[in-house]
């Protein structure tokens with residue numbers, strides 16, 4: 001309590017006289033006549049200063065001091081000592097008494113002792129406030145810093161995304177131009193060419209938005225017990241004709257009688273589609289080797305895992321420097337033909353399944369992606 005003082009003395013006269021002096025000095029005074037009572041009142045009132053006689057029957061001043069400091073080390077305790085109590089006075093300093101005044105008490109000396117105690121209280125309060133403000137300041141600055149970082153990341157994403165969309169828009173515009181020329185000149189080849197360009201870019205924007213959607217949703221898989229070959233079969237079915245058009249052999253090597261696993265077939269379909277699309281791109285790019293381009297999709301039961309998929313191609317392969325970056329969002333070596341979202345989204349889906357994705361690749365030799373999906377918890381149904 002503000003400016004409150006607990007006065008402890010076994011002599012009623014001293015309590016009375018000192019009580020008056022202290023009240024005159026502006027203190028709110030509570031008194032106790034022995035150590036036990038003092039402790040009880042102390043715990044109830046929590047005064048910031050205690051003024052106690054050092055010699056009292058039963059619990060003496062030193063013991064009271066010790067107990068008070070135990071309870072609240074920041075309490076200022078001033079000891080009242082008799083003339084011959086030097087030893088006790090020294091002992092009390094050891095227990096961190098603030099000061100001692102000798103009987104009979106001279107008011108001026110008491111005032112000085114009390115002022116000193118109050119100064120100590122004020123300094124401690126300032127220090128506490130300062131520390132508190134400092135902590136607050138550090139908290140605020142850290143928050144601002146984190147916010148700035150987050151905004152910078154959002155800004156970068158928006159920039160990259162705009163770039164990807166601009167590329168697609170460019171493709172669509174080009175297609176429209178060729179298509180219009182075809183209409184103008186009634187030129188069937190232009191018409192076909194323009195149409196293909198538009199179709200390709202419509203696919204691209206569809207895929208981009210699907211991947212982004214998956215990415216933003218946090219990709220919580222909808223688990224169901226299903227045949228792991230199902231998405232692999234669908235992807236081969238979807239992509240084989242396109243690969244053939246490019247002169248690429250696509251084959252499926254799917255394990256027979258694979259056990260069903262608990263996974264999200266639709267999301268795994270997207271992953272395999274991304275890998276196969278990349279493999280087709282890698283086989284399309286011109287490289288000196290003129291061997292027949294091949295892509296294989298494999299599925300196997302794997303010890304300790306539910307299923308392992310492999311997508312293997314003998315296309316362009318990757319340098320080590322590229323390999324390190326392929327899972328970063330918007331990393332692409334395909335210029336306007338790629339957005340660099342495919343593998344990032346794929347990895348996110350695999351992570352959500354608590355699976356792993358690995359890559360082996362050599363430049364001008366080919367690439368092998370491996371995906372492992374755990375059996376899942378809901379296998380008993």
Ligand SMILES: Nc1ncnc2c1ncn2[C@@H]1O[C@H](COP(=O)(O)OP(=O)(O)OP(=O)(O)O)[C@@H](O)[C@H]1O
Pocket residue numbers: 274278279282313315316317318322326331332333334337338339340341342343344367
């Ligand atoms: N099978 C592969 N062979 C060679 N390089 C590959 C292969 N798969 C991925 N890459 C490299 O990884 C990069 C990132 O692939 P990712 O699928 O994330 O993006 P992208 O294919 O460029 O664009 P998109 O978002 O349209 O898929 C590719 O640009 C390519 O350089």
Ligand SMILES: [Mg+2]
Pocket residue numbers: 274277278338342343
């Ligand atoms: Mg891709």
